[in-house]
Amino acid sequence: MRPKFQLLDKSLIERILEEAFLLIEDPGVRVAPYVEDLLRGAGITVKDGVAHIPETLARRLLEFVPREFFLYSRSGKLAVHYGGEHVHFDPGSSCLNILDPETQQPRPAVSNDLVRLVRVAENLSQFAAQSTAMICNDVPQEIGDWYRLLLVLWHSEKPVVTGAFSSSSLHTLIDLLAIESGGRERLRQRPRAIFDVCPSPPLNWSEFASQNLVDLARAGVPAEIVSMPLAGATAPVTLAGSITQHAAECISGIVIHQLAQPGAPIVWGGAPAIFDMRTGKTPMGAIETAMLDLGCAEVGKHLGLPTHAYMVAGDGRFIDAQVEMESGMSAVLGALAGINMISGAGMLDFLACHSIEKLVIDAEAIASAQRLVEGVEPRTETLATAMFAQTGLHGDFLKLKETRALFRMEQHFPSSVIDRGLAAMDGSSFDILARTKKRVEEVVASYQRQPLSTECEKELIAFAQRESKPCGLDSLPGVLDTEYSHEPNMV
C-alpha cells in the first residue's frame, strides 16, 4: 500500500469546486485583450475585460485536459511522469540571489552559480528535473529568461521546469528548446521542458500570462499553472477560501488554454501561501502554506489532473535548523500527497535566495520522503515466522540470508550529509554545513558534461550570440567559460 495523506474530504472538495465554478462566472475572471476574441468565440461573455465563464463550458473543457503526459530527457527517455500518484522534485526557480558558498552570505547570483547548481542537481537522483533556478546578474536583464534556459540545456540532460518573463521572450525560449530537441515537431512529441504560467491573484490572467497560455498550447509545449493566492491578502483568509480561489484561477486558465488547443498538456499547480499578519511576509515554510499546497493539489487530483506545488523551501535567511525543519516537513507532506512535481528545493528566505548547500541537504529530506512513499512491503512469504524459525530466540538476524538480500530494499542510506555515526568513525566534521560543503565538492567533481552534437552546439551558440549581442553581451558566461568563480562579474 502506498501511504497517502488526505487533508480534505470529498464533500469539502465538491463544495470548493462548486464555489470555484460560481466565481469564474460571477464576479468572473479578468482577462487580457489577447484572449477576448478566443473566449467570445466559445460563447463566453467578456465585458470590460472580465470574462464570465459558464460552469458547463468549463467542465467540458476540463475533460479535454490530458490526465497524464511525460517530460523527456535529452536522449529521449521518459524522465517525468505527470499524472496519477507519481512524485518528482525539482529545484526552486528564478531566484535573484544565492548564498555564497564561501561566506554563506546572500549575494546576486551569476551564470556560474547556476551552472554549478545544475551540475549538482544533475548528479542527484532525487531531482527528476532541473529548473531555471537563478536569474544571472552578469547577463543583461532583457535576455535573462532565455539565458537561464540555455545554461540548463547546455549542462543538463534532465527535463527542465522553466518559464518566460514576458510574452515575446516565450518564443525565444521555445526556439532554444526546438534547436536542442531537433525541431518544433519533435519538441511537441517529446517535450523536454514545462513552462510555469502565473495568474495574478485574485482571478486575473494578465496580458503576459494569457498570451503565454495560448502560445504554449498552440506550440504543444506543456504549461504549468502556478496560482498564488496569498491567504488574507490577495485571497480569502481561510484556507478553504484560498483553495477555492486557487481552483477558480486554475479552471479559468485551463479554459483559455484548452480553447486555444484542446488536449494540450497543462498542470494544476501553484505556489499559494499564507500572508503573515505580523510582517506581511509570505512564509513558504509555514504549515498552513503546506496545507494550502496539499488542499489545492487534492482538488486537482479530484478532477483527475496532473498536479504541481511549491514546497521544500524554508524562510530563515541562512542554513539552520528552522530552514531545514520547514523544508523537510513539506518534502514529506508533498510526497505523501502524491503531487507530481514539487518545486522549491534549495530556496530559503521567503524564496528570495537559493543555496546549493541547502539543495544538497534538501535532497536528503527528499530521499527520506521518497522512501516513505514506497511504504511497508511484505517482501517475504511469511512476515517474521520463517525468520524466527531460523534464529529461534537467539535473535541473530544479522546472519540470515534474508537480511543480506533485503536490507538494501528496506533501508535508505543517506549520503555523508546526514550524520548516522560515520562522522565519528571517519573523522569528518560534526557540523552539517561542513559535511554538506564537502559533499557539494564531491558531486561537482563527479559531474561530467555530456556534450550535445557538434552541430547542435554550434547552432545554440550562434543563436545565443545573435540574440545577446544587441544587448551588449560579448561573451556567453557559463557556456564557453565554465570555470567557477566566486567573484561576480556584474554588468
Add this chain to the structure above:
Amino acid sequence: MPEDTFSAMRQSIVNGAPDVALELAQQAVHSGVAPLDAINNGYVPGMHDVGEQFARGQMYLPDMMASAEAMRAAMSVLDPELRKAGTERPMAGTVILGTTKGDIHEIGKILVGTLLTANGFRVHDLGVDVSGEKFAAKARELNADIVGVSALLTTTMRNQKTVIDALQQAGLRSQVKVMVGGAPVTRRWADEIGADGYAKDAMSAVVLARELMQLKTQEATGIHA
C-alpha cells in the same frame, strides 16, 4: 474638551472602530473643539499606540488596517473643518507610491500607503505597473518629498533602479528621496541601486519616511543633529 474624550478618540483608533472615531469627531466639531486639538491630542496618539503595539507583536496587520480606517473616518470630519477655518493639518510630507513596471502586485504598497496616510503623510498612489517616467512626472507635479517604489518579483525589482534613473534624468533626484520595498528587496539591493532607504514592512516604511523627511530638512537647512 475633557481629557476622557481625547482618551476615547485615542481608544477608537486602537480599537479600529471607524464608527466611534467618526461620531467622536462629529461631537468634537459640534462642541467647538478645535479640529487640530482633536487630531493632535486624540487621534494621532492613537496611531502612535498602534505603531508601538504592532512593533511589539501585540497587534496584527488587519488590526492596523482597521485603525487606519478609523483614522480616515475621523479625518473625513475634521479635514473639511480645518479647510473651513482656512487652515490645513500640517502634513508630514508628500509621498508618491507605486509598483514597478511589469509588476501588478500591490498589497504591500497599499499597506504602506494606508499607514503613511494615517501618520500624516499626503500620499498619491500611482497603482501598479508604473514606469519610471510616470513616477518622475508625478513627483514633479506634486513637488513630492519621497517616492516609494514597490516590487514583489525578483524579475521586476530591477525596475526600481529605472525609477531612480528616471528621477535623475528629470533632474529631480536631489529633491526627492527614494525608498524601496517588496518581498525580494533587501537593504543591500537598495544600496546597490542608490535608493535612500529600504523598509522591510509597512510600519518600518513609516519610520523610514519620517527619517527621510528629517534628512531632507537637514539637507535644506544645512543643520545636522
